[in-house]
Amino acid sequence: MASVYMSRSRETSLVLQKSLARPADVLAGMKLFSGLNPTFIRSLANITERKMNFLGDVFKEEGSTDRTLRLLEFGKVRVETAQKGYVGMTDAGTVMGEYMFLGLRTTSQATFRVATPLVVMLWISHHSFENILSDGYPSEAAYFRSLEKTDRGREDMSHYATDLKLFHGCGRSFIETISAGICRRSYKPGQTIVIQKAIDTGSLFLVTTGKASAMIDGKVVEELSPGGVFGELTLLGLVLLRVATVVAATYCSCLEMPRHKFLEALDKHPEETDHFEQLTRLHASKLATEQGTWRFLSKASERLLYYINLHSTRESTRPREWASRAGVPLSTSEMAYLLVSGEVYVTEENGHRTLMPEGSCFGEHILIGLAPGIASIEPKTACEVQMVSRNVFEKVMAECPDERETTVQGILDEMAIKAEQKLGIQRGHPDLLLCSALFRAANPDFMKLMRPKMYAMLFKAGDWITRERDYANHMFIVVRGSAAVKDGNDTVLRFKAGAGISEASLLGACTFHPYVVKAENLCLILALSRDDFNEVLEDFPTERELFQRLDADSEDILRRLPRVLKIQHPLFASSSIEFLKVACEFADEVYYAPGEEIIAYGESCSLGKTVMYLLVAGNASVILAHGDEVAQIKSGALVGEGGALGIANKRSTKIGAWKAGMVRLIRLQGLSIGKAVQRCPEDCKALELQFQQRSQKNAAAEAIRKEWIAKSVIPLLKGCQILNGFSTKLVSKIAAPLLKTSFAAGQDMFVAGDSADSMIVIVDGEAEARCKQGKV
Numbered sequence: 001m002a003s004v005y006m007s008r009s010r011e012t013s014l015v016l017q018k019s020l021a022r023p024a025d026v027l028a029g030m031k032l033f034s035g036l037n038p039t040f041i042r043s044l045a046n047i048t049e050r051k052m053n054f055l056g057d058v059f060k061e062e063g064s065t066d067r068t069l070r071l072l073e074f075g076k077v078r079v080e081t082a083q084k085g086y087v088g089m090t091d092a093g094t095v096m097g098e099y100m101f102l103g104l105r106t107t108s109q110a111t112f113r114v115a116t117p118l119v120v121m122l123w124i125s126h127h128s129f130e131n132i133l134s135d136g137y138p139s140e141a142a143y144f145r146s147l148e149k150t151d152r153g154r155e156d157m158s159h160y161a162t163d164l165k166l167f168h169g170c171g172r173s174f175i176e177t178i179s180a181g182i183c184r185r186s187y188k189p190g191q192t193i194v195i196q197k198a199i200d201t202g203s204l205f206l207v208t209t210g211k212a213s214a215m216i217d218g219k220v221v222e223e224l225s226p227g228g229v230f231g232e233l234t235l236l237g238l239v240l241l242r243v244a245t246v247v248a249a250t251y252c253s254c255l256e257m258p259r260h261k262f263l264e265a266l267d268k269h270p271e272e273t274d275h276f277e278q279l280t281r282l283h284a285s286k287l288a289t290e291q292g293t294w295r296f297l298s299k300a301s302e303r304l305l306y307y308i309n310l311h312s313t314r315e316s317t318r319p320r321e322w323a324s325r326a327g328v329p330l331s332t333s334e335m336a337y338l339l340v341s342g343e344v345y346v347t348e349e350n351g352h353r354t355l356m357p358e359g360s361c362f363g364e365h366i367l368i369g370l371a372p373g374i375a376s377i378e379p380k381t382a383c384e385v386q387m388v389s390r391n392v393f394e395k396v397m398a399e400c401p402d403e404r405e406t407t408v409q410g411i412l413d414e415m416a417i418k419a420e421q422k423l424g425i426q427r428g429h430p431d432l433l434l435c436s437a438l439f440r441a442a443n444p445d446f447m448k449l450m451r452p453k454m455y456a457m458l459f460k461a462g463d464w465i466t467r468e469r470d471y472a473n474h475m476f477i478v479v480r481g482s483a484a485v486k487d488g489n490d491t492v493l494r495f496k497a498g499a500g501i502s503e504a505s506l507l508g509a510c511t512f513h514p515y516v517v518k519a520e521n522l523c524l525i526l527a528l529s530r531d532d533f534n535e536v537l538e539d540f541p542t543e544r545e546l547f548q549r550l551d552a553d554s555e556d557i558l559r560r561l562p563r564v565l566k567i568q569h570p571l572f573a574s575s576s577i578e579f580l581k582v583a584c585e586f587a588d589e590v591y592y593a594p595g596e597e598i599i600a601y602g603e604s605c606s607l608g609k610t611v612m613y614l615l616v617a618g619n620a621s622v623i624l625a626h627g628d629e630v631a632q633i634k635s636g637a638l639v640g641e642g643g644a645l646g647i648a649n650k651r652s653t654k655i656g657a658w659k660a661g662m663v664r665l666i667r668l669q670g671l672s673i674g675k676a677v678q679r680c681p682e683d684c685k686a687l688e689l690q691f692q693q694r695s696q697k698n699a700a701a702e703a704i705r706k707e708w709i710a711k712s713v714i715p716l717l718k719g720c721q722i723l724n725g726f727s728t729k730l731v732s733k734i735a736a737p738l739l740k741t742s743f744a745a746g747q748d749m750f751v752a753g754d755s756a757d758s759m760i761v762i763v764d765g766e767a768e769a770r771c772k773q774g775k776v
Helices: 002-019 023-028 038-046 126-134 138-146 158-163 172-179 259-268 270-291 302-311 364-368 390-399 401-422 431-435 444-453 530-537 541-548 561-568 577-584 670-679 681-719 728-735
Strands: 048-054 058-060 069-074 077-081 085-090 111-114 118-124 183-187 192-194 204-209 212-216 219-224 245-248 252-257 313-318 321-324 335-341 344-348 353-356 374-379 383-389 455-459 464-466 474-480 483-487 490-495 517-519 523-529 588-592 597-599 612-617 620-623 629-633 654-657 663-668
Touching: 023 038, 023 048, 023 069, 023 118, 038 048, 038 126, 118 126, 126 138, 158 172, 172 259, 252 259, 259 270, 302 383, 302 390, 321 374, 335 364, 364 390, 364 401, 383 390, 390 401, 401 455, 401 474, 401 523, 431 444, 431 474, 444 523, 444 530, 490 670, 523 530, 530 541, 561 577, 577 670, 629 681, 670 681, 681 728
Parallel strands: none
Antiparallel strands: 048 118, 058 111, 069 118, 077 085, 077 111, 183 252, 192 245, 204 252, 212 219, 212 245, 313 321, 313 383, 335 383, 344 353, 344 374, 455 523, 464 517, 474 523, 483 490, 483 517, 588 663, 597 654, 612 663, 620 629, 620 654
16 A cells, blocks of 8 residues: 555656756745856755655654755645744745754754645755855855845745736836735646636736646636736736636646735835836726727727726626625616626616626616616626726716717717617617618618617707707607607607607708607607718619609708699699698608508598698509509509598508609698698598599499409309319308419419419419429
8 A cells, every 4th residue: 555655656746847847947036046156056956856745744843953955846834833833834935944054043943744735845955055165166155154144035036026027117126025925826736726707816826837727618728838927907906807717737836926915016116107007008908809898988098998997896796696795785876887797687667677798888877967777786697897986987087078978979879779679679780770761671781881870869858859940961760768749738749769750851852850859758869860871872872773763852842832732733722721731730751661551451540640641752552451452643642631531430441652662752640630620621622522532443443353253263263173162151251362463474473392372273364384394
């Protein structure tokens, strides 16, 4: 058993020999031998022995006259005295026996016992040391004889500190101060040095011997050899949690610089503050790129980012508890938060609950004086958060006044993105623009380039968003809250989240806004200017042509709409100007993409609520209940007048935009039409007559269809093998929604391999069936 133990000990010793530094390098780093002749150091290394001891071994007893010098390279040693018992523990890098070695003491004042499974030490015999001194090193001999006290054998750390990139450019006095706080640590293979996402003392480490592995989420991302440094970000205070786990890959020795010693050195040497401010800015910029920063500060300067990081506070939380690790509750109403790591649930006062992923920020609206609106915050996982209060924000803005406007705009833009997410739109997606027909009809790439051109605007309850007769050069989309057009106490139009305002402004179809739009509550809106719209449009010739068909030359038609209707539209030839002015009040322009529904079949109608349209550009299709198109409405015609005038209580047909292009209409508001009829009832008679004539045409078309179904379609369906034996009632139900489609000679009706979702019945004419090879 003993032989096995000794064999394993020898194997361990061999592994250590490979990973520990050369004796000459170790001796040169000791203050006792620092600066001496390199030849002397090499001679001294030749007489040095590297020995291993095990747990419980006593290698020097109290009262001993042993003058051997020992340097602890790995492990720990317990120091004891007969009178006091345990008095201390030595770490790697400690020299033991230097007083007796130099002749300053004759007997050992303590007993030294191995306190770890094993220790490795360099032993220097005093007898051999004296022989070297007498063999040609008189100056070194004189030096050691002149020593009256020692530094207790500590290593000279100043050259390590000087070599660190972090301290390049620092003064000698600062280097000496910081060096006094450096200590040596040793680790066994597999032993963890720091843990990813853990809170510790924030020390910086320098690998001096052996190797270590840096791992993120269990994957090795870097191998650290002697000279490797880690922990700079924690030392500078840029992160609270460790970015990676570092594990000793071999027997490994490191120098540790605790953060509190670094801060103490800075307090003693304030002249070094500028150096570390510049360094912090550089690292903060890099950290923002790799780890993420406040999203509303994406356009901030390095100086602004530095001040935010300098003045912000950091905390770490446990899962399900919105409190610091020390148990101190964190605020939900006084701070903006950046979620550096982890996930949290944020519940608003209205009950809306959102899971915020790593890298998110929330509560930023507090910084511009808005109400918090947050009911609770619950960490889903352990989290690291960076926090900024409004007072800190104002302090930072005072240092960077030129960036206040862009920072506030960044906060509003971030608020708008969150509001879009509540509408079901993913961050970075341009789908909000689909609320406008101008973009529903356009290339998706057109939207992608347009969305970054939009910027957020915030309006409080009662604020004007647009004013009548103000210059119209922006389209607006509501993303939070609501806005309305009012006529006294009556609401003419209401724009809720997801609704667009003033589309016509982008096309230049109106020079001035047609009405006043006011915010009903705290209203967040995204704005797009006509100049930005046209800039992007330059690269999309197809879209330019599409919009040009909307007859943009007939701009400002709203300003002269009553007179235009009176002079150019036969229907209104006998109407009074007073009737038309009232009916056209609050009229606006609306657009529909090809094939979109303008009026829904069966929609309820009532005077004073239902709108009507004047078709300005493009055509509209009149479609019966079963989908048959029975007529085309040309530009200049009225659409939906029967429901608007209260003649019909529901829409009898569906009206849709034609498929050849977009449709531009002027919308006459139901409230305005109702007031016009009440004020001038005799003026609506001509409109009633037109509606009756159109209804008669629709009824005639419906009768023709019914006759066609009864005489042609039903007999054909009954003749089909799969429907043979079905009752006439059932076949009639199958026939009712069928659509009639015509094909020209030689035109393919369907192609082999296409998806099949319907049956085709040939009513008139003949068709050929061909196989894939083209044979009939």
